[in-house]
Amino acid sequence: MTSNAPVTTAITNATIVTSDAADRVIPRGTIVLADDTIIEVLPAGVAPGSPIDTTVNARGAILLPGLVNAHTHLAMTLFRGYADDLDLQAFLDRLIPKETEVLSEAHVRTGARLAFAESFRSGCTTTLDMYWWPQASLDEAKNAGFGLESGPIFIGFDGPDRTPWDVRLERARATAPHRWLFAHGTYTMEPSQLAEVGTLAAELGARFHIHAAETAREVDDVRSRFGRSPVELLDYHGILRPGTVLAHAVVLDEDEISRIAESGTAVAHCPASNMKLASGFCRVPELHAAGAVVGIGTDGPSSSNDLDMFAAMRTAALIHKGNRLDPLVLSATTVLRMATIDGARALGLDDRIGSIEVGKRADLVLLDPDSPSLNPVYDPISAIVYAASRADVTDVWASGRKVVANRACTTIDLERTLAEARLEAELIGR
């Protein structure tokens, strides 16, 4: 083998849950990775056509695509448990002054690294992350091999990074290109500022992400101050468009649902955060019926306390059934798609991630075939959504790189990260 030949790995005897267009499940299948790409997906009994360097026998384990977290604030791992049992406004009132007091670039690096370790071990390989000092997180993600989607963030005051509005705009322009621009929310900035960020994103070819219509109070507040609801404001300024992702979108009327779907705007549904902050139920069934793309997010580990996409999937699958008194309202298959291929579509990455298909990036999660809580398995998709937990994740590949091996992170120095995190927590708790 020459040094330029790709490194190939075959994962054999796997229950492959593809999340492809037909939601195929391949029993005792084999997949072949060459460097960072899936090059073969084979049914039982078919041998790989490529020469194989390493073979992993999955012993029947479920193999699923790396999960996609469509909305969070990763470095808020360091604020986990700092502001519980509060509604959104009380939560922000407790959190923002503390962030302003303690946040630094170093804090963000530590918090992000801790978040990558937690995410990897929870089977998540790609995340849309809105937070301060995004470049620090992007640098750490590169080292860890994590699929981080991030970029400059805008809010209507100077923010914890103490950057005035004009400087923030200028800096975003000077450091372009960006995959994303973020605006915190329509209630934390003037409509003119919202319009400026929306225009800059369009100019720079960046995607756009914002919290919108999370609570009834936010919608009432924005309507009384600016004469339009959050979604109407976004629409008015031309920001409802392909490439825009709205986090939460809990409080929507029929027109807003239609506008979101027709405009190609995606939604990041954060069921655990919406329950914990007592915000309400996102109208996911209506958004789906209208044709909108809906991914699933954990939200920050301060408002829902973890980055567990298995818990987020199960919560999403359960709350809508209970709320609508309809067991069919959101099936396990639909929910798994939301956490994989639909999340990838929301992030504009569905040509590269979100399903196990030839040509896609090798982002893969293997579950423990011997887990007592995952046996027996009649329907692997149902097992993933209703029975699996992140404790069942044994091995994870991100872009073909083994980032979790036998439940341990291989690309992150967890001991050092935990030591740093504990020091930061002392500062926060003071």
Ligand SMILES: [Zn+2]
């Ligand atoms: Zn959020």
